[in-house]
Amino acid sequence: MVFIMSVNFHPRKLVKKTLETFYGLGAQTSARIMAKYSIHPLARLETVPPKTITSLTAELSTMTIDNDARRLVQDNIQRLRDMGTYRGRRHAMGLPVRGQKTRNQIVTARKLNILERGGGDRPMGS
Amino acid sequence: MAAPNCWRCLARPSQRLLAPTSTSSSLAVPVTTATFSTSARLAKKEGGGLSSHVRTGKKLVLGRKKKQDPGKPVLPGERKAFRKRIQLSNDNALEVPGLAQVTAATLVDPAAAGKIVGLPDALIDQLRTVEAFKPTQNWGLFRSPHMLVRQETVDLIKDMTDKVQKKQTVRTVITGERGSGKSILGLQVLSAGLLNKWVVINIPEAQELSTAHTDYSPIPKSEMFSHPTYILKLMQAIYSANKDILSKLQVGLEHIHLPFSVPRSMSLAALANATKEPDFAWPTFHALWQELLLPGRPPIMFNLDGLSHMMRVSDYRNPAFELIHCHDLALLRLFADALGGKTQFPNGAAITGVMTKGNCPKLPSVDMALEQAAAAQAGTEIPARDPFYRKYDDRVFDALKGVSVFNVKGVSKPEARALMEYWAASGVLRMRVDEKNVSEKWTLAGSGVLGEMERASLYVVRL
Numbered sequence: 342m343v344f345i346m347s348v349n350f351h352p353r354k355l356v357k358k359t360l361e362t363f364y365g366l367g368a369q370t371s372a373r374i375m376a377k378y379s380i381h382p383l384a385r386l387e388t389v390p391p392k393t394i395t396s397l398t399a400e401l402s403t404m405t406i407d408n409d410a411r412r413l414v415q416d417n418i419q420r421l422r423d424m425g426t427y428r429g430r431r432h433a434m435g436l437p438v439r440g441q442k443t444r445n446q447i448v449t450a451r452k453l454n455i456l457e458r459g460g461g462d463r464p465m466g467s
Numbered sequence: 468m469a470a471p472n473c474w475r476c477l478a479r480p481s482q483r484l485l486a487p488t489s490t491s492s493s494l495a496v497p498v499t500t501a502t503f504s505t506s507a508r509l510a511k512k513e514g515g516g517l518s519s520h521v522r523t524g525k526k527l528v529l530g531r532k533k534k535q536d537p538g539k540p541v542l543p544g545e546r547k548a549f550r551k552r553i554q555l556s557n558d559n560a561l562e563v564p565g566l567a568q569v570t571a572a573t574l575v576d577p578a579a580a581g582k583i584v585g586l587p588d589a590l591i592d593q594l595r596t597v598e599a600f601k602p603t604q605n606w607g608l609f610r611s612p613h614m615l616v617r618q619e620t621v622d623l624i625k626d627m628t629d630k631v632q633k634k635q636t637v638r639t640v641i642t643g644e645r646g647s648g649k650s651i652l653g654l655q656v657l658s659a660g661l662l663n664k665w666v667v668i669n670i671p672e673a674q675e676l677s678t679a680h681t682d683y684s685p686i687p688k689s690e691m692f693s694h695p696t697y698i699l700k701l702m703q704a705i706y707s708a709n710k711d712i713l714s715k716l717q718v719g720l721e722h723i724h725l726p727f728s729v730p731r732s733m734s735l736a737a738l739a740n741a742t743k744e745p746d747f748a749w750p751t752f753h754a755l756w757q758e759l760l761l762p763g764r765p766p767i768m769f770n771l772d773g774l775s776h777m778m779r780v781s782d783y784r785n786p787a788f789e790l791i792h793c794h795d796l797a798l799l800r801l802f803a804d805a806l807g808g809k810t811q812f813p814n815g816a817a818i819t820g821v822m823t824k825g826n827c828p829k830l831p832s833v834d835m836a837l838e839q840a841a842a843a844q845a846g847t848e849i850p851a852r853d854p855f856y857r858k859y860d861d862r863v864f865d866a867l868k869g870v871s872v873f874n875v876k877g878v879s880k881p882e883a884r885a886l887m888e889y890w891a892a893s894g895v896l897r898m899r900v901d902e903k904n905v906s907e908k909w910t911l912a913g914s915g916v917l918g919e920m921e922r923a924s925l926y927v928v929r930l
Binding site: 373376380381383 | 543679680681682683684685692782783784785786787788
């Protein structure tokens with residue numbers, strides 16, 4: 342098992358996929374991080390030397406990702422809600438925020454516009 | 468007399484149970500209920516006990532699907548290993564008697580042109596270790612590996628060996644149509660190198676190094692990148708293919724930068740085999756290369772297949788997230804310098820790059836550089852670059868400066884006949900090999916393009 346940011350990963354997992362499991366870290370950022378440490382795109386965790394894994398963890402800990410990133414988004418929504426704005430209310434109701442029609446096709450809004458956006462916190466060590 | 472129930476209730480007696488219309492008459496009710504009660508059906512169900520469905524017998528009943536045992540799951544890498552397997556013999560094919568084994572003299576003998584020769588076992592092992600055989604070639608159709616010595620083979624190898632014996636460097640690019648036998652010619656060049664006891668280094672597929680499928684790492688204090696795992700594998704191949712030659716050579720330079728001690732008594736074979744650590748792969752390989760360049764060593768044969776793949780910008784990225792040019796990857800830089808004439812070989816060397824046409828990136832620089840090299844070789848006017856095309860890559864022109872371009876074309880008719888006779892004798896070609904059939908296949912194959920001849924004749928039996 343390989344630990345990155347105190348999360349446990351299978352050694353056969355692709356490094357790219359591993360990095361992208363963190364909320365707020367997508368394809369662009371993962372590609373850049375991997376280039377920075379000279380890890381090729383098809384590398385698996387088992388082939389990455391432990392030294393690099395440590396530097397990856399150090400690199401990730403300086404970034405606003407995962408629970409921090411999630412909380413940032415949730416705080417922004419909460420702020421709108423607390424101010425009592427229209428956008429805050431629409432978020433709380435799970436409806437489109439930016440003036441779209443609501444007759445049909447609001448699946449994305451139902452999915453995304455919630456106060457707890459991005460799900461709950463990642464439990465430590467999982 | 469009017470019935471106590473309405474006519475609708477007589478027609479559909481079950482309705483009556485749901486909505487009794489009249490309770491006034493107690494006379495007719497028991498009769499109707501008795502006739503149409505469900506108890507008869509219930510009794511039948513209890514007695515029969517077979518199928519409960521009303522439409523029994525009218526339904527299409529298929530046999531229940533048998534759950535098959537899924538067996539062992541496919542292990543990682545197993546499918547690729549199967550796809551890339553190289554089968555060099557086939558017990559179902561007939562043995563072809565009376566064919567000579569290849570020797571160093573055969574490959575330069577003009578009399579041997581147009582003959583089929585067998586590969587001796589020792590040579591097969593060496594060629595296999597340097598990965599000269601490819602999964603796309605049809606070795607698995609025949610009892611044992613044989614190859615056709617073409618006029619081109621003799622011309623190329625004779626020229627090469629003559630020059631290398633005079634301690635010159637031969638820099639060749641083998642090009643030609645798709646399926647015309649460029650890689651097989653590369654294999655024949657490698658066989659010549661191995662039979663002449665040169666130090667043979669072969670990169671079987673340049674694509675593996677440029678498509679970012681193998682690991683890479685920056686080389687400290689340089690702008691280059693190395694392929695640690697690939698270079699370790701390559702050194703193993705060099706060691707096993709050239710063990711006899713390398714074990715007789717001693718280390719002649721100081722290698723203080725290497726992490727292990729390299730005494731003067733150490734053989735080059737031991738040096739090639741010295742490390743298993745990816746971190747030290749490139750320094751060790753570089754030390755071995757420096758040793759081979761010392762005067763008094765045997766000639767070097769350095770081959771690379773898929774030349775166009777190393778003439779472009781690779782898919783690797785440097786820490787600044789810029790794409791790395793293939794010539795900044797250390798191993799490919801080594802080959803590019805050797806092919807471009809930047810490296811001096813005091814003992815003579817044969818540097819051969821084999822183009823690929825089936826799987827080839829579009830590279831105007833390579834096309835132009837080869838056109839220019841071919842024109843310079845033929846002594847005609849050298850074509851100028853397109854003035855309106857900005858993306859010419861000067862590094863490609865440097866790497867292909869002054870190479871001799873060897874264009875592989877279709878085989879001649881006598882060669883085609885020799886080949887078809889061999890196929891027929893092996894039992895894979897079931898037709899009379901006469902003038903007419905040979906001519907037909909030769910024409911169908913676009914004037915004897917070998918790959919097309921195989922397609923026209925052998926693919927009926929290929930699995």
